[in-house]
Amino acid sequence: MTKFKPLVVLMVLSLLSLGSIAEDRLKPFVLAASSAGDFDVIAQDTQGAIAAAGYDIIGTYVPYAGAMVIVFTSDRLQQAAGKTELGAFGSVLRASVTAIDGEVQVGFVNPVYLANAYRLEDDLADEREKLIAALGFNIDFGSKRGKTAKSLRRYNYMLGMEHFDDVYALGSYDSQAAAVAGVDAALAANAVGVKPVYRLELPDIDAVIYGVSMQAVSEDNTFYDDAYQMSVVDFKALRSTAYLPYEILVQNGEVQALHMRFRMAVHFPDLSMMGKHSFMTLMASPKAIQKALAAAVSPES
Secondary structure (H helix, E strand, O other): OOHHHHHHHHHHHHHHHHHHHHHHOEEEEEEEEEOOHHHHHHHHHHHHHHHHHHOEEEEEEOOOOOOEEEEEEHHHHHHHHHHOOOOHHHHHHEEEEEEOOOOEEEEEEEEHHHHHHHHOOOHHHHHHHHHHHHHOOEEOOOOOOEOOOOHOOOOOOOOOOOOOOOOOOEOOOOOOOHHHHHHHHHHHOOOEEEEEEEEEEEEEHHHHEEEEOOOOOOHHHHHHHHHHHHHOOOOOOOHHHHHOEEEEEEEEEEEEEHHHHHHHHOOOOOOEEEOOOOOOOOOOOOHHHHHHHHHHOOOOO
16 A cells, blocks of 8 residues: 555645646736827716626726726625625725727726625625626736735735725724714815715614825925825736725714735735835835825814
8 A cells, every 4th residue: 555655645735736727816806908099088988888797986086197996885795794794995986087098998906806705704706707798808917916805805915914894993982973073074174185086875783985096285295196196006017096085984983094014915916025016115005094094084183
């Protein structure tokens, strides 16, 4: 029997390898189309296609020239998001239109990737197919190898970095009504350059999710600026503009946001730790974002 042991080991390893290959690997973004054309026309057509697919467009954001993010939701997304703790972060999806190298890329965040990263009960596979039918499909991108659903549900970039539920605690109020009123007022008037892109009420779970733009008010605030962050991380040929905008959740009187070291890492899982385009370049950003968001949701800011 001993002479067959190496063969048995080889067979077992081969089966394990095949199982690993067979396991679906997910990537954070989908490139729907890339073509020459007028940016404004393509952006308008993209919004029309999203609306025609049955989604409600709740906001658009132009973070810099040649880039637009379209934020949308549906009853289906909101119901799925309401079933899990912090699931409200998954109540919206984002598409992008980006001009680069003489072409216009249309992309969207992969609903299946996001559903697993945000630990939803539903994998939103039907939402992915609906968006592909509406916008088209070219390739999944954003990670060379991709992530399994299992690894996404417990994802952190590396030991010591945050998971999905290690959120920024931005403020606390005596009631949900007071929290919403306070955040509404602060976002409209804060002096730190954080402004609302959209506001979505989720009455079934008594929550409100906001999308916010972050634009530095001085050179000292660069590290939380959207355009600066994207200049560091979104440098490859296929652009991940749909990473933006950042979300703030108000629920049970608590004001929270996903930690940047989770949110950015899960959207850019191949980002290196060192170098020009790396987390090290943005080392000051997690604290800067936390400070800016906290100031933006405080009526005293």
